Amino acid sequence: MINLTTPAYVLNNEILEKSINDIKDSLFNNFKHSILSYSLKTNSLPYILNKVMEKNGYAEVVSKDEYELAKLVGFDISNIVYNGPLKSKETFLEAIIGGAIVNIETKNEIEWLRELPRGKIFTIGIRVNIDLAVISPEDSKLDEDYSRFGFSVESGEFKEAIDKINTHKNIKLSGLHAHRTTLTRSILAYSKICEYIGKIANEYHLDLDYIDIGGGYYGIMENKPTFNEYFSSIAKKLELYFDLNKTTVVIEPGNAIVASCLDFITSVIDVKKIRDFHVVTIDGSRNDIDPFYKKNNYSYSLLSSNNAVSAFVNTQIVAGGTCLEYDKLFKIDNKQLLSVGDKIIFRSVGAYTMTLSPLFIRFFPSVYLLKDGQYSLIRKNWIAKDFFNIYDTVNL
Numbered sequence: 001m002i003n004l005t006t007p008a009y010v011l012n013n014e015i016l017e018k019s020i021n022d023i024k025d026s027l028f029n030n031f032k033h034s035i036l037s038y039s040l041k042t043n044s045l046p047y048i049l050n051k052v053m054e055k056n057g058y059a060e061v062v063s064k065d066e067y068e069l070a071k072l073v074g075f076d077i078s079n080i081v082y083n084g085p086l087k088s089k090e091t092f093l094e095a096i097i098g099g100a101i102v103n104i105e106t107k108n109e110i111e112w113l114r115e116l117p118r119g120k121i122f123t124i125g126i127r128v129n130i131d132l133a134v135i136s137p138e139d140s141k142l143d144e145d146y147s148r149f150g151f152s153v154e155s156g157e158f159k160e161a162i163d164k165i166n167t168h169k170n171i172k173l174s175g176l177h178a179h180r181t182t183l184t185r186s187i188l189a190y191s192k193i194c195e196y197i198g199k200i201a202n203e204y205h206l207d208l209d210y211i212d213i214g215g216g217y218y219g220i221m222e223n224k225p226t227f228n229e230y231f232s233s234i235a236k237k238l239e240l241y242f243d244l245n246k247t248t249v250v251i252e253p254g255n256a257i258v259a260s261c262l263d264f265i266t267s268v269i270d271v272k273k274i275r276d277f278h279v280v281t282i283d284g285s286r287n288d289i290d291p292f293y294k295k296n297n298y299s300y301s302l303l304s305s306n307n308a309v310s311a312f313v314n315t316q317i318v319a320g321g322t323c324l325e326y327d328k329l330f331k332i333d334n335k336q337l338l339s340v341g342d343k344i345i346f347r348s349v350g351a352y353t354m355t356l357s358p359l360f361i362r363f364f365p366s367v368y369l370l371k372d373g374q375y376s377l378i379r380k381n382w383i384a385k386d387f388f389n390i391y392d393t394v395n396l
């Protein structure tokens with residue numbers, strides 16, 4: 001590992017496979033019919049997408065671009081779950097005709113249904129607005145207790161939407177989508193959401209083929225719910241309202257599949273004394289592992305580059321290599337002073353990092369695959385030429 005060019009992400013194949021397999025096994029043990037649909041937005045590295053496809057998973061996409069990417073990777077249209085407000089009309093209609101699971105998110109999409117060919121029945125789903133302030137306030141962030149997504153039962157727009165959909169003789173409303181990442185990712189929150197959609201299905205006499213519970217699960221982590229605990233509790237609640245011998249349960253995990261299979265390896269490039277502390281600058285940035293700048297602790301390990309014993313110092317502040325003053329990561333108290341060339345490896349940083357990394361100051365870092373004890377390069381770091389070549393240089 002010491003010889004890898006840094007900064008770089010390292011994808012651990014074994015952990016990736018274990019996460020997918022564990023989820024699939026738990027689904028199989030709890031539901032007669034289920035679909036694992038991987039949320040592309042969480043990390044769209046083609047290697048990961050390919051692995052999900054190899055294991056018969058679906059691709060959950062939320063834009064025309066993600067939809068096209070899933071097709072490029074090789075997902076059959078019928079193995080795509082298409083969500084979100086960023087669908088194009090063309091891909092929306094193509095997906096429905098091709099047998100994808102398409103969950104309606106916007107009013108425009110309901111209008112587009114008119115353009116589907118007559119003489120054949122097409123199926124669609126609809127996203128229900130999950131207002132945690134109503135359903136489960138203890139699982140919501142203060143400023144995000146309501147959701148921007150889905151059609152609200154409480155405001156009356158859900159009923160309006162299904163009434164409009166039902167005017168189309170060639171459309172069957174066959175699914176409800178209820179994704180809501182909660183603050184706590186708790187089992188109880190899923191139970192309450194399942195109860196809520198069960199009651200809606202009853203109230204509106206919906207004859208459903210699938211229930212899409214969405215993502216938001218913890219990965220394989222100590223002291224957190226296991227996949228089996230999540231799915232057994234979801235099954236228990238859903239079977240009160242649905243015949244699970246017939247109804248398919250769709251899940252859309254992202255974090256649970258990729259969070260723990262990716263590390264980020266960086267090197268110390270400078271050590272300076274300022275006031276009475278040291279600033280240790282690395283060749284990675286907070287942008288690479290915490291693009292929301294919200295984390296207040298990091299799981300990391302330190303790897304010394306030489307055997308020399310350095311002095312203990314009171315405080316070291318580890319900072320990113322960008323020119324942003326606030327690109328600071330963490331503090332080390334009462335430890336040996338780090339030296340240029342030492343490595344800092346940040347653990348479990350696969351979710352919402354690579355897809356959100358900006359092209360700021362330094363372009364995309366390399367990605368290595370760790371498989372059977374060997375490292376191989378699966379994405380070469382972007383250099384200036386890669387950046388420059390995406391522009392129409394003829395017109396410069």
Ligand SMILES: Cc1ncc(COP(=O)(O)O)c(C=O)c1O
Pocket residue numbers: 039042060083179181214215216217252253254255256351
């Ligand atoms: C519709 C939908 N499904 C699935 C996910 C994946 O969530 P997570 O990565 O927390 O599992 C998201 C995340 O925002 C989402 O918006």
